[in-house]
Amino acid sequence: MKIASWNVNSLRVRLPHLLDWLKAAEPDVVGIQETKCVDEQFPFAELEAAGYFAAHNGQKTYNGVALLARQPLTEVCRDMECFADEQRRVIAATVGGVRVVNVYVVNGQAVGSEKYDYKLRWLAGLRQYLGEELQKYPKLAVTGDYNIAPAPEDTHDPAVWEGGILCSEPERAAFRALLDLGLKDSFRLFEQPAASFTWWDYRQAAFRRNMGLRIDHILASDALAAACTGVRVHLEPRRLERPSDHAPVVSEFTV
Secondary structure, three states, X not given: OEEEEEEOOOHHHHHHHHHXXXXXXXXXXXXXXXXXXXXXXXXXXXXXXXXXXXXXXXXXXXXXXXXXXXXXXXEEEEOEOOEOOOOOOEEEEEEOOEEEEEEEOOOOOOOOOHHHHHHHHHHHXXXXXXXXXXXXXXXXXXXXXXXXXXXXXXXXXXXXXOOOOOXXXXXXXXXXXXXXXXXXXXXXXXXXXXXXXXXXXXXXXXXXXXXXXXOEEEEEEHHHHOOEEEEEEOOHHHHOOOOOOEXXXXXXXXX
16 A cells, blocks of 8 residues: 655645656555635546546645545544634544544644644644544554654754754654554655755755755554665756755655
8 A cells, every 4th residue: 555645735736746646656545735725626527537536625724634545545534622723723533444644733833832832732732632643543644744853864964954944853853652552654664875865955956956845744553664675855846947945755665
């Protein structure tokens, strides 16, 4: 099973890119973030024609998450019951015996800001939510844009990023707290090329210069991580005209 995660940064803008990538990469399950549309605008018909069932949790202009799968999505849940939030950042479903939770973690804006405090509270809520999910679903994958670079090697220049937003110690501690539940960062299960990133700013020719961060992750429960055979960042969509600033990440599992 190929499980993917991609922040498309507006599905209405990036739908042709997504459809082309689905055809080329043939993932079995995809967690999409930042759809930036309400449910009534979501392209269910186009995705069905491409061979994918879909579930969406959207809102106008901002946020929005979706799950796509070649098999039917069952036990679909939206948002976190343990954390009241008007922003649409979580969707979960079961696909082929695997529970997939797709998240778009709060950016946080700046260390010490109100949005940063909200991010830390939101991550604490996510830890509680995932702990409950793990009790029910031993095979669990958590796809998403986490807006956290877990370690200095996940940034193009630690001297620039360390201690700032996306790389502060409280954010990284919150990420480690998720792993402590019994989750593995699937990307780090394997030896990876140096300077492997998933996001690059649109400015300063950042993608061409590989000035990026690894902030998109697929976490896997111990039972699922044992079946992981490889993880790769797909750079091709980032090279297109008017691309998302993120690239898809794909983890493969023998389930």
